[in-house]
Amino acid sequence: MEKIAVWGFSWIPPFAQGLVRDLRVRWALEEAGLAYDSRWIGTGELKSAAYRSKHPFGLVPVLESDDQTLIESGAIVHAIAERCETLMPVDRRNETLSWMFTALNTIEPPIWNLFAMDVLHRDEAWVPLRRPGAVDDVKTRLAALSGCLDGRDYLLGCFTAADILMTSVLRFIRHTNLVGEYPLLDAYVKRCEARPAFQAALRNQMEGYALNEPATA
Template sequence: MTPSITTFRWVPPFARGHVRDIRARWAFEETGVAYHVDLVESAKTPEHRAFQPFGQVPTYRDDTVELFESGAIVLHIARQAPGLLPADPPGRARAEQWVIAALNSVEPFVTDLVTVDLFQADKPWSSTRRPAVVEALRARLGDLAAALGDKTFLDDAFSAGDLIMACVLRSVPRNEILAAYPTLLAYLDRCTARPAFRKALADQLALYAPADKRAEVTA
């Protein structure tokens, strides 16, 4: 069967381009693997939770496995076809290391900022907590910038680790925070200039036009 992923049929404008099926889409495009997208209205239904216990997207299916969690999905795709993991075992291990680092050592700090700025911005403690959240994120970005140094990518060539790291960095405010780390900003722009990312982004954004049009008609 053609591999398939799930994602939302519609999301509000602020989330567009950032729903995590973009990670799987990008991996498919980098490896040249055809895929199918199944659309869901909600990830909180019993049917979806039976597959994804936390009520999130994306999920993944192929002939051999059913998966959830975007990092696991990207690594599975990368292992099926060349393009995102080096051929040599040490290189593969380092690429997988950076996938895990992006998800565990960087993304939680980004998520904290998104939470105070967006999802819980109306809470009385949000503005008070924000300076500490920004300070912690800046420290972690400084660590990442030092690790990247003057390299083009995190290791010898673009890999699944760069794909996930770039997806994480896309949620960092560019002017307020990321611009203070020119090497990271340039790195992010190199990653997202790749044709595979541009195609994945365009395909995700194209999902929402029909739903927007229906909303205009019924308004």
């Protein structure tokens, strides 16, 4: 049996728990029915030579299998999806890929920008000046995305790897009610998060944080 291991942070502060991108990889593996082990790394170890040999930029996630090491969550999810008809239907492969890139290249940048302002730089003087424009950018994307979901449970009608990436991206603004302003989008995220595979992936990640929680946290 192939051995698969997923690298993620051993622990991070609560505001980021459930958001780190190894969750996408775990979710894809759960959907595909592929067993995997967890490997945990502290943020202070990311620059070590041993870890840089796995990920040259010292980031997570990393997926290791018997014959390869993969980096970048989108690329890893794609590799997993290629092995699973559910995640990458043969007759809709190009559509699935298009929506996967849409999640990462069209939807994630403005959402991450807002997340960074609200969570990572919230005390800096420039944030109140730039935030209204950032919110407008996010709303423009969300409105268009909501329209695409009209009459559909998932992006392609059936659940695919694109929904894994899209839902993971939308979770970055869970600290706001922006998704909630679009009922179709809100229902879509809740539908995806209710999937047993997502719940298993989230539980796996959170159990790792609990196991490695520092005494002073």
